Amino acid sequence: MEKTAKLKLLVVDDDPALRQLLADYLNKQGYDTLLAPDATDLEARITRYAPALLVLDRMLPGGDGADACRRLRDRGEDLPIILLTARDETVDRIIGLESGADDYVGKPFDPRELLARIEAVLRRKRGPSALLKDGPITFGPFVFDTQARTLHKGHELVRLTGGEFNLLEALLRNAGRPLSRERLLALARDDEAGDRNDRAIDIAILRLRRAIEDDPKQPRWIQTVWGIGYRFLPLGAADEEGAAPLSPALP
Template sequence: MAKILIIEDEQSIQKLLSYDLNQAGYDVEVASNGKDGYKKAKNGNFDLIVLDLMLPLMDGVEVCKKLRDEGNDVYVIMLTARDDEIDKITGLDSGADDYMTKPFSPREVIARIKAGLRRQNKKVNKEVISLKDITLDLKRHELYLNDQLVTLTHKEFELLHFLLKNKGIALSRDRLLETLWGFEYDGDTRIVDVHIFKLREKLTTSEISIKTKRGVGYMLEDE
């Protein structure tokens, strides 16, 4: 049974999500502010976190950043209060894997959670991929750059893995979106651009690079 943490201060939304997810067969815990949510997320072994952007005591961005800085790659779905691009980019830039805009339907939430859990729990082959100065450990879900561990979110790891498997091939945003977020994903394709940007930042000193192919998408090359 998957274990899910809901960090949401609006009691009506918290109760609705908790009820629907319990009915769907998930083990659910809740927190009503960012500080308590962070403590639970840090100490609990959760498979997925539903995290509101605006929270008392500690906002969702800070909660997510602190977890990522500590190497926690739990799948995070950020909830934003309005259909605002700044909110979405802010949430993703903090390390969230996906976002949802309020109001939303219970079916939509459960569909997104199922998709996230499928990707989080996907079995990886017991092998290592090496190219130039980077090593991707698929069993441990770790990236090493010049033998130094680089912290990646779950989605960043999946993206780099897919780019490495398709080195030298131009991949469209739509293909990356469909492969890594799923056919059922109905969010903006710019989520791909945000994750590419974050991945590039972490590979700044590497001999490999992610090139932008105008009119197509992205391609990984070794310089």
């Protein structure tokens, strides 16, 4: 099976402890995180590494992150950008967004908030089904349609809640890749469902298994990855070399 390349993120911040914390956390969520202490040669770094998204500190040595963002936009760069700042005033948010940033996170922040913002910006930039191949997705007897938001088993409609549909879509988008509960929370965010937590993901996984697995206690499609979370296992990937240890048991 061809391995899925990790999306690259470029984090530019002058705080070495924060840079490393974000790198460790985001890498654990399945990203390839590149680090820089300032905006020097930022354009060259973007050209060289082609990141999927830029996390840019507002206050940098020798320059303003908002100015760097504005320069990138002026040269036609459409790379998604999230600005970080110690300031949380409305005027600073406006300045950041007017500079061309896609989103804005005030310090201090929970890394899980940044992850949720990253996932949301990438979804907006790429469109609702850009990470999936065109048309409905077929696995076994099932047909998953992101446009119609339906799941069919043969001619039978499998009824899912909005959150369960989002969760299955997140797993399919990252087929073969282990996803932590935190990342699944961000990917499968359902704004109408209110606050969610790790237990909510486990319950949704159990419901999905009951909907699509022949034996939910011995799942074929949605596997538990010990110490990480879950992954969707495509056909032919059961013996994938180097795969993380799997559990066919309960969440």
